[in-house]
Amino acid sequence: MGIKIRVNGFNLWYGENHALKDINMEIEKNKVTAIIGPSGCGKSTFIRSLNRMNDLVPSCITKGDIFFDGMEIYEKDLDVYTLRKRVGMVFQKPNPFPMSVYDNISYGPRIHGEKNKKKLDKIVEYTLKSAALWDEVNDRLDDPALGLSGGQQQRLCIARTLTVKPDVILFDEPCSALDPISTSKIEDLIRELKERYTIVIVTHNMQQAARISDYTAFFLLGEIIEFGSTLQIFENPSDKRTEDYITGKFG
Amino acid sequence: MKMPRTDYIEAINMLKEEVLKMGELSKGAVYGGVRSLIDKDFDLASKIVREDNNRIDILELEIEEKCMVLIALQQPVAKDLRIIGTCMKIITDLDRLSNLGVNIAKITIKIGDKPFIKPLIDIPRMGKLAAEMLDDAMEAFINEDVELARGLSKKEEEADALYDQVRRELITFMIEDPHTITIASDLSFIARYLKRIADHACNIAARVIYMVTGEREKVG
Numbered sequence: 040m041g042i043k044i045r046v047n048g049f050n051l052w053y054g055e056n057h058a059l060k061d062i063n064m065e066i067e068k069n070k071v072t073a074i075i076g077p078s079g080c081g082k083s084t085f086i087r088s089l090n091r092m093n094d095l096v097p098s099c100i101t102k103g104d105i106f107f108d109g110m111e112i113y114e115k116d117l118d119v120y121t122l123r124k125r126v127g128m129v130f131q132k133p134n135p136f137p138m139s140v141y142d143n144i145s146y147g148p149r150i151h152g153e154k155n156k157k158k159l160d161k162i163v164e165y166t167l168k169s170a171a172l173w174d175e176v177n178d179r180l181d182d183p184a185l186g187l188s189g190g191q192q193q194r195l196c197i198a199r200t201l202t203v204k205p206d207v208i209l210f211d212e213p214c215s216a217l218d219p220i221s222t223s224k225i226e227d228l229i230r231e232l233k234e235r236y237t238i239v240i241v242t243h244n245m246q247q248a249a250r251i252s253d254y255t256a257f258f259l260l261g262e263i264i265e266f267g268s269t270l271q272i273f274e275n276p277s278d279k280r281t282e283d284y285i286t287g288k289f290g
Numbered sequence: 291m292k293m294p295r296t297d298y299i300e301a302i303n304m305l306k307e308e309v310l311k312m313g314e315l316s317k318g319a320v321y322g323g324v325r326s327l328i329d330k331d332f333d334l335a336s337k338i339v340r341e342d343n344n345r346i347d348i349l350e351l352e353i354e355e356k357c358m359v360l361i362a363l364q365q366p367v368a369k370d371l372r373i374i375g376t377c378m379k380i381i382t383d384l385d386r387l388s389n390l391g392v393n394i395a396k397i398t399i400k401i402g403d404k405p406f407i408k409p410l411i412d413i414p415r416m417g418k419l420a421a422e423m424l425d426d427a428m429e430a431f432i433n434e435d436v437e438l439a440r441g442l443s444k445k446e447e448e449a450d451a452l453y454d455q456v457r458r459e460l461i462t463f464m465i466e467d468p469h470t471i472t473i474a475s476d477l478s479f480i481a482r483y484l485k486r487i488a489d490h491a492c493n494i495a496a497r498v499i500y501m502v503t504g505e506r507e508k509v510g
Contacts, residue, residue: 180480249367274368
């Protein structure tokens with residue numbers, strides 16, 4: 040037990056649009072926290088705030104604090120690259136680099152200065168095993184990554200995230216482009232990964248949130264309506280709006 | 291434009307209606323069993339035994355099947371899930387208590403023309419109380435009335451007190467005159483069945499509270 044990320048009165052604007060309103064939330068270490076809510080409710084904006092990906096949006100302004108291991112991540116002199124190394128992200132569509140499987144994985148460690156081939160081999164094997172992909176690709180590490188199936192590409196991207204040894208992995212709808220079998224492989228993987236990492240996942244698939252997460256937050260129009268244990272949210276939500284959303288009566 | 295998931299919401303409402311119908315039929319079995327005993331109405335008793343709750347059994351399976359289909363196809367959560375789970379649980383209680391009604395009718399036939407040891411007073415009272423409790427439980431279910439469901443606790447106490455009284459009385463008869471043992475033990479069984487019916491009504495009430503509030507509470 041322990042709090043990995045603490046969000047305190049966090050607000051975010053895209054120009055005039057108040058996209059996140061006074062968000063307060065504690066994300067527990069080595070747990071899976073799912074963010075659900077209808078399109079445009081701010082859930083992707085929220086997880087992108089956790090590693091300052093929104094910095095890339097020109098009109099974006101923030102107020103309030105996000106503490107990562109007690110460190111305020113919106114501090115002026117914070118090194119955002121170090122932050123993003125520790126808070127990795129996997130996107131909706133698999134986005135492997137147009138290079139070999141091996142090079143996709145070794146790319147991160149190499150730009151961080153690792154040249155030793157043996158060490159790189161080890162990293163490649165270790166992370167591919169961690170991402171449950173090694174058995175499927177170990178005989179074609181030199182093949183282009185774009186030749187893998189969608190599900191394999193997504194696991195490759197997860198492996199690539201793991202190479203820089205993050206503490207937290209953010210998943211932004213990682214399975215929305217995948218078939219059911221690839222989806223269950225990623226879900227199994229997320230369950231394994233939480234032993235070592237803290238995971239935050241945005242998903243439109245409510246059953247997925249129910250299956251894999253320990254905590255669930257329901258967002259609506261930029262606000263957190265309800266945040267609690269996944270069991271409580273899906274068995275007995277306390278807010279009518281949460282109930283209506285998860286039972287499919289709106290949204 | 292239709293509200294989202296209109297068919298699904300309708301299916302859940304239909305499900306509740308069918309459970310209510312099963313409740314009515316079960317009450318019929320209980321009420322009929324007690325009535326046949328009090329009036330020594332062997333035709334009624336035979337009818338109850340012959341039908342052996344066939345319609346109730348069929349309905350129970352149909353309701354269960356509908357619950358399974360809803361779970362499989364609609365992935366219900368939150369209150370919808372609690373309603374479906376509650377329906378699946380309470381149909382078992384309804385089935386059991388209706389069987390107890392049949393058992394009472396069987397004993398009526400077994401006792402036949404033999405006179406009761408004494409005029410029946412507390413057993414009819416227990417019968418009335420058990421039927422009332424079942425009514426309350428089913429009304430609480432359909433109207434989602436938590437207070438009405440909670441009210442069954444008090445009635446359960448009454449039913450328990452009546453049961454203890456009937457038993458004590460029957461034991462006294464048996465001690466005084468062993469010739470009464472057969473009929474006294476039959477009546478004792480009936481009192482026991484009625485107490486069980488009251489217990490099942492309490493189970494239903496507890497399920498209703500969970501269905502509405504999501505919280506577990508003991509009733510009775």
